[in-house]
Amino acid sequence: MKALSTEIRRVATPYGAMEYTLERKKVKNINLRVKESGEVYVSAPKRVPVGEIESFIISRSDNIRRAAEYYAERDMKKAQPSYENGSALMFLGRQLRLELMTDSREFIALWGMALEVHMKDTSDIQHAKELVEGWYERQCSDVFHDLIVKVHGKFLKYDVDLPQLKIRTMRSRWGSCNYTKGIITLNRRLIEAPRHCIEHVVTHEFCHFIHPNHSKDFYALLSAEFPDWKASKKELEKTVIL
Numbered sequence: 001m002k003a004l005s006t007e008i009r010r011v012a013t014p015y016g017a018m019e020y021t022l023e024r025k026k027v028k029n030i031n032l033r034v035k036e037s038g039e040v041y042v043s044a045p046k047r048v049p050v051g052e053i054e055s056f057i058i059s060r061s062d063n064i065r066r067a068a069e070y071y072a073e074r075d076m077k078k079a080q081p082s083y084e085n086g087s088a089l090m091f092l093g094r095q096l097r098l099e100l101m102t103d104s105r106e107f108i109a110l111w112g113m114a115l116e117v118h119m120k121d122t123s124d125i126q127h128a129k130e131l132v133e134g135w136y137e138r139q140c141s142d143v144f145h146d147l148i149v150k151v152h153g154k155f156l157k158y159d160v161d162l163p164q165l166k167i168r169t170m171r172s173r174w175g176s177c178n179y180t181k182g183i184i185t186l187n188r189r190l191i192e193a194p195r196h197c198i199e200h201v202v203t204h205e206f207c208h209f210i211h212p213n214h215s216k217d218f219y220a221l222l223s224a225e226f227p228d229w230k231a232s233k234k235e236l237e238k239t240v241i242l
């Protein structure tokens with residue numbers, strides 16, 4: 001069915017601003033669709049006011065976010081880094097070189113820029129991948145947890161409780177804050193960025209406990225608690241491409 005009109009709009013949702021394409025069509029109801037690219041399409045009859053359409057989107061924002069992340073995670077699994085001897089991997093803003101070493105014992109050791117994977121059969125790339133992923137998982141958990149505790153120290157004065165940390169792979173965002181449930185979710189891929197860039201994201205999410213939106217007050221608070229946030233944001237976007 002041909003659209004009568006199409007426009008790209010933005011709506012504020014509990015997960016931040018969401019862009020969507022609004023098509024006016026000869027349909028009976030408001031229809032919402034998340035494309036595999038993560039884009040949100042809404043078709044609605046001409047007579048339905050934008051306010052009603054946007055309330056509908058907000059009421060579905062949880063589902064939209066889940067659908068977009070489902071597609072993003074699926075895409076991401078297609079584009080895996082390589083785990084062969086000599087492969088380059090990013091970690092805390094540095095480029096590490098993967099070294100697969102034959103050993104009777106299995107363990108991983110980081111020596112300067114070399115990530116040594118000690119394993120029985122170095123030709124078993126699939127197993128090397130599992131070992132490295134397990135190591136990354138532990139690093140994410142340690143580094144992110146430390147930063148949550150550190151930043152929480154600055155937010156004690158605002159009466160913010162220590163949030164629960166969740167780690168996920170997300171393509172469109174670095175982190176998110178569920179301010180009603182007290183949960184901060186961080187993108188697993190942040191571990192590739194320098195520590196201060198991760199701290200900026202953590203501080204950003206903490207600010208949402210006080211200002212759920214991206215208002216002027218939100219940025220005033222962020223600037224007070226992390227004055228260098230603009231530079232960190234730029235550096236992060238340059239280091240890790242989502």
Ligand SMILES: [Zn+2]
Nearest residue numbers: 016204208214
């Ligand atoms: Zn935000």
